[in-house]
Amino acid sequence: MTVIAPPRVPSRFLPVIATFVVFVLTFGAGSVRYEGFASGQIVANLFIDNAFLIVLAVGMTFVILTGGIDLSVGAVVALSTMIAAAALRAGWPAWLTMLAVLATGSVLGLGMGLMIHKLRVQPFIATLAGMFLARGLCFVISVESVSIKDPAFRAIATESIPLGDVSITYSVVVALLVVAFAAYVLHLTRFGRTVYAVGGNESSATLMGLAAGRVKVGVYVISGFCSALAGLLFSFYMLSGYGLHAVGMELDVIAAVVVGGTLLSGGVGYVVGSVVGVLVLGTVQTIISFEGTLSSWWTKIVIGVLLLAFIALQRLIVHRQRDLQGLSRD
Amino acid sequence: MTDPTNPARTRPGNEPLVDLRGITVEFPGVKALQDVDFRLFPGEVHALMGENGAGKSTLIKALTGVHALDTGEIHLAGEPVSFAGPAQAQAAGISTVYQEVNLCPNLSVAENILLGREPRRFGAINGWAMRARAAKLLSRMGLTIDPGSALGNHPIAVQQLVAIARAVAVDARVLILDEPTSSLDAGEVAELFRIIRVLRDEGVAILFVTHFLEQVFQISDRVTVLRNGKVVGEHDTPKLSRITLVSAMLGRELGVLAEVERRTERRAADPAPLLVAEGLGRSGAIEPFDLEIHAGEVVGLAGLLGSGRTELARLLAGADRADTGRVLLDGRPLRLRSPRTALAKGIAYSSEDRKAEGLVSDLTVRDNMILAMQAARGWARQVPRRTADELVASYLARLDIRPANPDAVVGTLSGGNQQKVLLARWLITRPRLLILDEPTRGIDVGAKAQIQQVVADLAADGMAVLFISAELEEVVRICDRIVVLRDRHKIAELSGADAGVDDVMELIASGSTRVEVRS
Amino acid sequence: MSNRRLLWPALALVALLLLNLVFTPSFFALRLQDGHLFGSLVDILRNGAPTLLIALGMTLVIATRGIDLSVGAVAAIAGAVACTHIADGGGPVTAMALALVLCAVLGLWNGFLVSVVGIQPIIATLVLMTAGRGIAMLLTEGQIVTIDDDVYRQVGAGFLVLPIAILISLAVLGGVALATRRTALGMLVESVGVNPEASRLAGVRARTIIWTVYVFVALCAGVAGLMISSNVSAADANNAGLWIELDAILAVVIGGTSLAGGRYSLTGTLLGAVIIQTLTTTVYTIGVPPEVTLVFKAVVVIIVCLLQAPRVAPALRRAPAPPKAEQEVEEVAVR
Secondary structure, eight states: OOOOOOOSSOGGGHHHHHHHHHHHHHHHHHHHHSTTOSOHHHHHHHHHHHHHHHHHHHHHHHHHHTTOOOTTHHHHHHHHHHHHHHHHHTTOOHHHHHHHHHHHHHHHHHHHHHHHHHSOOOHHHHHHHHHHHHHHHHHHHOSSOEEOOOHHHHHHHHOEEEETTEEEEHHHHHHHHHHHHHHHHHHHSHHHHHHHHHHHOHHHHHHTTOOHHHHHHHHHHHHHHHHHHHHHHHHHHHOEEOTTTTTTHHHHHHHHHHHTTOOTTSSOOOHHHHHHHHHHHHHHHHHHHHHSSSOTHHHHHHHHHHHHHHHHHHHHHHHHHHHHHTOOOO | OOOTTSGGGOOTTOOOSEEEEEEEEEETTEEEEEEEEEEEOTTOEEEEEOOTTSSHHHHHHHHTTSSOOSEEEEEETTEEEOOSSHHHHHHTTEEEEOSSOOSOTTSBHHHHHHTTSOOEETTEEOHHHHHHHHHHHHHHTTOOOOTTSBGGGSOHHHHHHHHHHHHHHTOOSEEEEESTTTTOOHHHHHHHHHHHHHHHHTTOEEEEEOSOHHHHHHHOSEEEEEETTEEEEEEEGGGOOHHHHHHHHHOOOOSTTTTSOOOSSOSOOOSSOSEEEEEEEETTTEEEEEEEEOTTOEEEEEOOTTSSHHHHHHHHTTSSOOSEEEEEETTEEEOOOSHHHHHHTTEEEEOSOIIIIIOOTTSBHHHHHHHHHHHHHOSSSOOOHHHHHHHHHHHHHHTTOSSOOTTSBGGGSOHHHHHHHHHHHHHHTOOSEEEEESTTTTOOHHHHHHHHHHHHHHHHTTOEEEEEOSOHHHHHHHOSEEEEEETTEEEEEEEGGGOOHHHHHHHHHOOSSSOOOOO | OHHHHTHHHHHHHHHHHHHHHHHOTTTTOEEEETTEEEEHHHHHHHHHHHHHHHHHHHHHHHHTTOOOTTHHHHHHHHHHHHHHHHHTTOOHHHHHHHHHHHHHHHHHHHHIIIIIIOOOHHHHHHHHHHHHHHHHHHHHTTSOEEOOOHHHHHHHHOEESEEHHHHHHHHHHHHHHHHHHHSSHHHHHHHHHHOHHHHHHTTOOHHHHHHHHHHHHHHHHHHHHHHHHHHHTEEOTTTTTTTHHHHHHHHHHHTTOOTTOSOOOHHHHHHHHHHHHHHHHHHHHTTOOGGGHHHHHHHHHHHHHHHHSSOHHHHHTTOOSOHHHHHHHHHHHHO
8 A cells, every 4th residue: 555655844834834934034135124124123013013913813714714704804893993992981991891892793703603604605795794784883883083091991002011122012912812822722622623624624524523513603703702802902002993993904814814824715724824924914014114115005016916926825735735646637 | 035034134143233124215206215124234244236326325324314214214233213414323333434535634634533532631632642542543454654644645545544444433333335445446445455354353334335346246245236226135245146246236127118129230330430549548537448439320338337437438528638548530630638629529428417517407498408509609609599499499399308498497307308408409519429428317218218219310310329328228229339348447349149238247247356157 | 587586686676765765755856957867866876887887797707606806906996097197198088998908907817817727716806906906006106196187077977968977887787788698608607607517518618708707897897997086087096996896796696696606687786786876875865874884784785695595494404405406496396
């Protein structure tokens, strides 16, 4: 019996490694070009400015790993900032406000998950409905921007934690905790492995007796929760609630996850990759702001090109695997 | 054959582990299983045989709770049971390994074996212990692969063995193997059989579905044959001759078509062949073969399911690409890159899988009929409405399609009428070679006779027809020449007086490893 | 069958219109002034024209089991190209031609990724959706380019009794309807969408078909982009056609075309686009902040999904059969 030895670097790690290389290269390019780019604080700032994106990317990674997609995340972020701002204005204590925000996000996620699983609505359409609903609800609360004056929120938002010569914010700590917890869940629990199994082959996962349905709903709840949490971090960042916050953020998040090496068809990817994906996008943005003459729209073009490059890379890997198994029929 | 006094029904001193009694499963319009009795004993390998549509997979699905029973009952170790799904059946010790590997290629081998009952430590999956346990299971089966590697990195054969490892990891008492060998080569099959024997000797009851005769005689202790949803025989394998088995599987359906007379030498065959295949083959599908087809003749392909008959046809139709050999049309080499090139050269192929590869079910009868003609013209040049209407009307009449309504949605027609619509689609392209893969399967007797008559008429008009059918009677009756296939090899070509049902059956049944016993 | 599918959207539209009538009794009033037709109904059609245009192209794309997310970005690019060309002293006709040629190229690009490279449509078009607005901003150098050109203004704001934008959209609708009837495009699009493998065996060139529909939807997006920018005599790379892809997809889905591909209905898409626009207008008339329209859109999507789901009851008991098959059975039963 012939047993093909697996390649030394399993191909499933390739995209993540590629992402990391891209990160090192872009960051390196920035350091060579600009004085003071390669400082610890710039790296810390990458995390500070993108903490909410990291949390969103974690939630999105769960969803995309099952082969789904969540278009509602940007809208849920906006709704979260709005609920937070409105609740605080109404005099709710900070802890109750946060709880309410997180609960709202999770319930929205649950609703979308049930629509997708029970009614077999395509994830694209179900989360599109979620997106419309969340954005619309923002404006039901208030059409104007509402600023946040609660001392507790302001304290959390502005407090910085010194870490040697650099300092970070609480948001970064929260984001990193979320990443660590997500990695634990994805790799060391049955729920997490079932997420991968569903993305690999849903009918197989069901035949293997795994709780595929529960997981499919669960990932949208997780994404909803992450969106709400990211919304809280975003409201620390902006100190206001507004229905037009985070417009188009779902695209940035999906781009970060794809650049981070997660296959959009599901089953392959790592949260760490998504984090590096966010950092790559953040670095591109930082370089463009350092450049000064380069305008911000280059960010979008670069992200588009990166997306294309990584989609092409994924395509190659999938092809290679199929060749390996001699599965291709044509 | 289901007589309880038959010695094959009883095994002294041993109670059946699985006992199905009087099982009937009905689908709309079809009795998929009819009053089927089936027993499976611990420590035996029991082969389940039958052609397409005989009810093999329905029987398995009835046993594992996928299909509900209309009548009958299932006993497991003497207790009546009723499963709501494969998960429940698995919990009761009945594991199934399917033809398609139903595992997750992106997970590790160890996870694929143990996910769902993985070892834990402090609530988290203990990856180290999981790999160790998986390695132990794999080594018991003689496999030395890294349990931490991704399943998708291994060949299908290894994946199949991993699927079996998963099935036995639950301490399965009953192991169902549904055509596990269809994508394996000889060495891999031997490996699989070694493992099956190990499991059998440990007392596992194994139900083995296959369509390879060789394998039945190699591995099984007993055989049950199904045909058209009924049990037609239950035998101890060592006492069974190949010819009995083959005739039981294929059956003999006489008198359906007395009116289509055998056409011997109805015309002087064109001396120059229309199409010649030289050493044409595709690895894993059909071994290289030679074939000549003349204008005005009907060539039949006979062989069991999986013998390579469909695979051969697909190569000639450009549906799959050949790795070796070449095709000559009118003596000139022809590169068959796609069905489109084949159609352009006058080769039309009607697939055996009417639903998945034939009909465009949401479209009308008219659209389905002119699809191939339209495709050849491209989207910009529509077939003129009047031409289309005339063609459609003439074929509705000629093939007696009912309802004779060109605007009916084709998915709403009966199977026989759907088949005729497809036949019309290919005839409208005026092919020189028409390849019909099981055109009469699953359709009513009247439609079957009509299609056979049409084939005879077409050949009389000078068309070459390659006719594939699982029913030997049918092939023998309407074909001038019969090509016999077995285990993906072309083994013989018969014509004239040599081409009788018995001759073909004998060839199909003949094995290289066993001495033939005529019954 | 298709009539029955259009029943719900038609009823929804009637209900919306009646609701408007209750709030504004003069809702159906039309008046002719200086040879121009005015009225709420005309406004609805005019504001809905770009969405309808894109939705028409999207209908064909969706019928082939595809989707095009980049149409909003393509619309922005079309406006940017035309306006910058005019601002640089170019003629309006060459400006529009230039814009449409570029859109066709972008359509070729999407079609190439989907039909040749074989990337899932949703991902393939995501690339241009992301990069497209960047390209549009690159063209306008991040500014809102305002122009003053009477010919160009006609496309979005002109009148020929009816607003020209409406006439263009209806002409395209008629054109598509005719083209899909008079050529075999409609039938081949459906056959590729319903059963790709059967179509391949019948010799259908799926690649050409798919490529054609992506180019077509990009052209539709281009014209829509011209309308949007002409209406305000400016190119706004950031906001022109923002989220129009979602409205267009929504219009197609409301019109009864399944995202799983196959049979499509142009009439349904027309109904869908009009419903969406009427909804927006209705929200205005009943005095709710316009941004809240989104909530109503969400409600509409959810209701449509519920209606199109393989019946709510069987779905709740987790029927294992795929929705498509069930629908077939149902349709058979209806006949």
